Amino acid sequence: MTADAVTTPGGLLLPLAVLVPFLGMIAGLVLGGRNAQRVAMVTIVAGVAIALGIAQSMLQSGDTLVYVLGGFAPPLGIALRADGLSVVMMVAVAVVIAGIGVYARGDFGTPDGVREARAPLMYWLLLLAVWGSLNLVFTSGDLFTLYVALELLTFAGVPLVCLDGKGETLRSALRYLLFALAGSIFYLLGAVLIYGECGTLDVALLAQSAQPGPVTWAAAALMTTGLLAKTALFPLHLWLPPAHAGAPPAASAVLSALVVKGSFFIVVRLWFDAMPALPGFAAAQLLAGLGAAAIIVGNVVALRQERLKLLIAYSTLAQIGYLFMMFPLAFDAGTGAFVRGEVLAGGMLQAISHATAKAAMFLAAGLIYAALGHDRIADLAGAARLVPLSVLAFALGGVALTGAVPSGAYLAKKLLLGAADGSGQWWWALVLQAGGLLTTGYVLLVLAHALRATADAPAPRVRVRRSQEAAALALAACSLLLGFADAVLPGDLVKSPLDPGELATLLVTVVAGAALALALGRRLPDVPAGAALAAIGSPIRRMTVAVGGLFERLDFALRRWHVAGLSLVVLTLLFAAAMSGAR
Amino acid sequence: MNAATVFGLLATALVGVGLYGFIVNPQPLRKILAFNVIGSGVFLLFGAIARRGAALGLSGDPVPQALLITGIVVAFSATALAVTVLLRLFDETGSTTLSSGPAPSASDPDPAKARE
Numbered sequence: 001m002t003a004d005a006v007t008t009p010g011g012l013l014l015p016l017a018v019l020v021p022f023l024g025m026i027a028g029l030v031l032g033g034r035n036a037q038r039v040a041m042v043t044i045v046a047g048v049a050i051a052l053g054i055a056q057s058m059l060q061s062g063d064t065l066v067y068v069l070g071g072f073a074p075p076l077g078i079a080l081r082a083d084g085l086s087v088v089m090m091v092a093v094a095v096v097i098a099g100i101g102v103y104a105r106g107d108f109g110t111p112d113g114v115r116e117a118r119a120p121l122m123y124w125l126l127l128l129a130v131w132g133s134l135n136l137v138f139t140s141g142d143l144f145t146l147y148v149a150l151e152l153l154t155f156a157g158v159p160l161v162c163l164d165g166k167g168e169t170l171r172s173a174l175r176y177l178l179f180a181l182a183g184s185i186f187y188l189l190g191a192v193l194i195y196g197e198c199g200t201l202d203v204a205l206l207a208q209s210a211q212p213g214p215v216t217w218a219a220a221a222l223m224t225t226g227l228l229a230k231t232a233l234f235p236l237h238l239w240l241p242p243a244h245a246g247a248p249p250a251a252s253a254v255l256s257a258l259v260v261k262g263s264f265f266i267v268v269r270l271w272f273d274a275m276p277a278l279p280g281f282a283a284a285q286l287l288a289g290l291g292a293a294a295i296i297v298g299n300v301v302a303l304r305q306e307r308l309k310l311l312i313a314y315s316t317l318a319q320i321g322y323l324f325m326m327f328p329l330a331f332d333a334g335t336g337a338f339v340r341g342e343v344l345a346g347g348m349l350q351a352i353s354h355a356t357a358k359a360a361m362f363l364a365a366g367l368i369y370a371a372l373g374h375d376r377i378a379d380l381a382g383a384a385r386l387v388p389l390s391v392l393a394f395a396l397g398g399v400a401l402t403g404a405v406p407s408g409a410y411l412a413k414k415l416l417l418g419a420a421d422g423s424g425q426w427w428w429a430l431v432l433q434a435g436g437l438l439t440t441g442y443v444l445l446v447l448a449h450a451l452r453a454t455a456d457a458p459a460p461r462v463r464v465r466r467s468q469e470a471a472a473l474a475l476a477a478c479s480l481l482l483g484f485a486d487a488v489l490p491g492d493l494v495k496s497p498l499d500p501g502e503l504a505t506l507l508v509t510v511v512a513g514a515a516l517a518l519a520l521g522r523r524l525p526d527v528p529a530g531a532a533l534a535a536i537g538s539p540i541r542r543m544t545v546a547v548g549g550l551f552e553r554l555d556f557a558l559r560r561w562h563v564a565g566l567s568l569v570v571l572t573l574l575f576a577a578a579m580s581g582a583r
Numbered sequence: 584m585n586a587a588t589v590f591g592l593l594a595t596a597l598v599g600v601g602l603y604g605f606i607v608n609p610q611p612l613r614k615i616l617a618f619n620v621i622g623s624g625v626f627l628l629f630g631a632i633a634r635r636g637a638a639l640g641l642s643g644d645p646v647p648q649a650l651l652i653t654g655i656v657v658a659f660s661a662t663a664l665a666v667t668v669l670l671r672l673f674d675e676t677g678s679t680t681l682s683s684g685p686a687p688s689a690s691d692p693d694p695a696k697a698r699e
Contacts, residue, residue, distance in 0.1 A: 147654075151661065155661070167675040171681060178611065178618070182618070185618065193628075196628075561609070
């Protein structure tokens with residue numbers, strides 16, 4: 001029996017963190033109508049307080065918080081555990097949910113004169129359900145509870161896609177649900193095999209008892225691939241772009257910023273905690289290779305989009321790739337295991353930084369859409385005058401994604417690049433840098449369109465709420481200032497933005513990003529300099545556009561159902577082969 | 584070959600058949616059914632593992648059985664949700680196809696080209 005099979009002080013907060021959102025959901029359902037929103041607001045305040053309370057008791061005890069359900073110790077009973085990883089994710093999710101909640105008051109308020117409207121009621125209930133499921137993902141101590149949490153998360157996420165009830169979004173939701181179900185059944189099959197081999201599903205016990213062998217390799221490969229399908233890592237991303245782009249902005253923000261992080265977190269649990277010595281170097285290279293492909297394809301296809309929301313959805317695809325770059329870098333060749341350390345800190349920082357930035361970008365895009373009545377990138381002119389704060393929020397979120405000083409992504413990139421340097425895996429450093437340039441490209445492209453002036457002063461279609469703009473801006477600012485988290489890390493990682501080296505890097509990034517945007521962007525801003533450039537560079541541009549088209553067709557081919565289904569099987573086999581080959 | 588092995592092999596066959604149907608059948612309803620076939624395979628496998636782990640005079644290991652029940656409930660809810668979304672999709676669009684949109688067009692609406 002492990003030493004941590006007793007409830008620690010502050011452990012009671014863990015079941016509360018899971019239960020309070022679900023209780024809020026049930027109360028909202030029972031009370032109905034506009035009460036659902038009131039209940040949600042109260043629950044959000046309580047949930048943020050609980051998350052902070054957990055962080056507080058963790059800082060006090062300096063150790064993992066444990067709550068043993070019903071007093072039955074694992075392996076027979078179930079333990080909820082919160083280590084540093086869980087706690088930072090819980091706090092980050094609470095902050096993002098609060099920001100999105102403030103925004104959604106504008107979009108999903110029950111209209112006057114109506115007792116109950118379907119979409120607002122569902123939105124508030126599902127928002128709380130997503131939150132509760134995520135907290136269960138972060139605190140679950142065994143693989144089966146993680147499975148249940150994962151399913152809850154999917155069941156809460158899918159209806160968010162089709163809140164408007166239109167045919168196209170229903171189709172996206174069904175694609176998402178069906179593919180996610182394939183992923184979860186792969187995961188469950190893996191968990192069943194693990195139980196058959198090790199006789200326990202408890203993460204802490206598995207870390208001691210999981211031995212390399214055909215069954216554990218197959219199980220780990222099945223679970224990993226299933227989780228990748230739910231995270232939409234390239235090439236298993238068929239469901240993500242239409243689902244994330246078609247949902248209402250306040251729902252897209254939840255899906256893109258938070259829901260995909262749930263299954264990613266379980267991959268981290270599996271590889272770092274449950275069986276750190278099992279996957280080995282080759283499987284980590286494969287995982288990061290998929291991440292690298294996601295970064296390149298996702299970013300290039302994002303540059304080729306005509307609609308702002310689809311651009312952001314493809315950007316999410318690329319950013320998911322970044323999350324998996326940490327695995328080979330966290331591999332310790334000496335012990336043959338994955339070790340927690342600065343690299344893992346960098347990876348989690350990347351996840352949190354993306355969660356805040358992407359929520360801000362989707363919310364800002366929603367406000368731009370509301371003000372202009374469309375989100376065609378080529379016709380964004382005048383947006384900066386109509387909704388300046390929203391465009392600013394989009395810009396700050398975008399800048400944070402590109403990894404500029406002092407964003408969280410900057411610090412994460414520093415940590416990962418340092419590790420790539422230290423372990424001699426220079427090829428991942430190349431991908432990280434190239435991804436940053438492409439990201440800069442599409443952020444610049446959108447801003448170039450949005451900042452253009454129009455001849456006649458445009459009138460806003462609807463007046464956006466100040467509180468909504470403030471919510472988007474606050475989330476973007478969170479992401480941009482996360483770099484100051486380096487106070488807890490050893491060494492002096494964040495340089496002053498005015499440092500000559502940093503300025504040179506920034507200049508190179510912006511110039512290269514602009515060049516990429518000019519080369520690959522679908523519609524360029526119609527400015528005189530652009531026309532001159534286009535005249536000079538038109539042969540080059542024809543070539544680059546052809547390359548961009550190639551990426552688009554590749555993406556389209558991979559997003560066909562049977563190709564994605566086959567990828568699922570092939571990836572499972574590849575992971576199993578990579579794991580067994582490492583011995 | 585004991586009973587647990589036979590059931591294990593049957594479970595493997597179910598998973599394989601279900602997976603094939605899940606990937607190949609274009610109809611969402613068939614995919615939902617295929618998902619349930621895979622699910623049955625996984626549950627059967629879990630049952631076989633419970634049987635194999637029998638000890639202390641019990642006919643089976645009780646932990647997998649408890650988890651199995653939960654798994655069946657989850658799969659049932661998933662099926663219900665999927666069928667509901669599918670019915671709504673049919674009501675809204677009159678079709679149940681999952682494929683959406685044409686392939687990216689070769690003709691690029693590109694001002695640089697239009698100028699030539």
